[in-house]
Amino acid sequence: MLKHHLLAWEQFERSWGCSGLNNGHEASLNLARVDVCTYNQLSSVLRYADLAFHLNFLAALMSAKSIKKLTIPQPDDWHVHLRDGAMLAAVLPYTARHFARAIVMPNLQPPVTTTARAEVYRDQILAALPEGIKFSPLMTIYLTDTTDPHDLSRGHELGIVTAAKLYPAHATTNAEHGVRDVKNIQSVLEKMQRMGMPLLVHGEVTDPDVDVFDREAVFIDKILKPLRKDYPELKIVFEHITTSEAVDYVSSEGKKGGLAATITAHHLLINRNAMFKGGIRPHYYCLPVAKRERHRQALIMAATSGAKMYFLGTDSAPHFRQAKESACGCAGIFTAPSALALYAQVFEDAGSLSNFEAFASRNGPSFYGLPVNEKLLELMKIDHLKDDINSILTENRQEIVPYRNSAPLRWCVAEV
DSSP: OOHHHHHHHHHHHHHHOOOOGGGHHHHHHHHTTOOHHHHHHHHHHHTOSOHHHHHHHHHHHHHOSOEEEEEEEOOOEEEEOOOSHHHHHHHHHHHHTTOSEEEEOOOOSSOOOSHHHHHHHHHHHHHHSOTTOOOEEEEEEEOOTTOOHHHHHHHHHTTSEEEEEEOBTTSSTTOTTSBSOGGGGHHHHHHHHHHTOOEEEEOOOOOTTSOTTTHHHHHIIIIIHHHHHHOTTOOEEEESOOSHHHHHHHHHHGGGSSEEEEEOHHHHHOOGGGGGTTSOOGGGOOSSOOOOHHHHHHHHHHHTTOOTTEEEOOOBOOOBHHHHSSTTOOOOBOOGGGHHHHHHHHHHHTTOGGGHHIIIIIHHHHHHTOOOOSSEEEEEEETTOOOOOOOEEOTTOOEEOOOOOSSOOOEEEEEO
16 A cells, blocks of 8 residues: 555665655654755656655554555546646646546647647657656637637547637636637637537636626626527536536536536635735635635535535636736645645544545546546545645756645545
């Protein structure tokens, strides 16, 4: 069960001449507090992106009075941003270590707008995978007003493209090339409906007269309801929902089939107050923005219900520190390093761990028409587990700051 963590320790000993597990507890705690520079040097030696996690896991394990286990089919992430270049290489291991498959967002610079670009991007992701990790990126096309429906159909038939993403123009990061009016992509939507190809929607209007906290609710009335009426057989994923209005709509319409929603870990954990606690907190800023506490409670009820129309989508969205901590900070929260632990914590707090497997491992594959992963993943609840990954450095030494939970993590992934 502990083979990954023990292997990490053994490799560390061989490479750095450290004392072994006989001095485990104290040594683990000390080594887990290495500075960011040393931490990244060590992780390159070990081919792990989370050495500190392994060391803290062993330390917590040896001091734990009780351990709780949860074994589920390996989950998939149905919404993730992996970026490209040096950032792709830095963040990919965090997703690929825990998730068997992931729906990869296409909002690069320039965006992934054709089958050919999707194939190139897929190959870049596969080339960046750490040795020994099996992971399947499921590629998406970024819809524009001029998307070619025949190219989209060809990509889907070849197995290169899994879904298409609808970004309302200027709705989020790199969405300036998005769709300005759904009427402009009628032929694309008709083709997708015939093929059974899912449409993934960023559900916010961009009208500047609509309050930023109301844009999801307005999107439902102005865009999503007419879309469902005009294309009743089109499979739609309402991504990263944030409001009680979205929960009410998906819970009602999802029973009819063809509509589902992803829910992020961070929207289950924070409300809009997090962005303003003691000042501006840019690392809690994302789009759609977190909403009032009543909306967060509605999301928790939906996610933990076990209902088949809700499934895991982290929307893990890394940015370099300087882009987040700037006069115009980028939207996005990087949750990949601890996503499964965060979700498990939410389900446990809601008294619904029995529904975690449906949300994380079964509902997504069912909607997408894919098999549930055969490989199993084990999570463990351990007292005193620390989250010491303060930041990550890319190969060109740019810093990425992960999401930090306000409460200590209680869960971790023990084995895949």
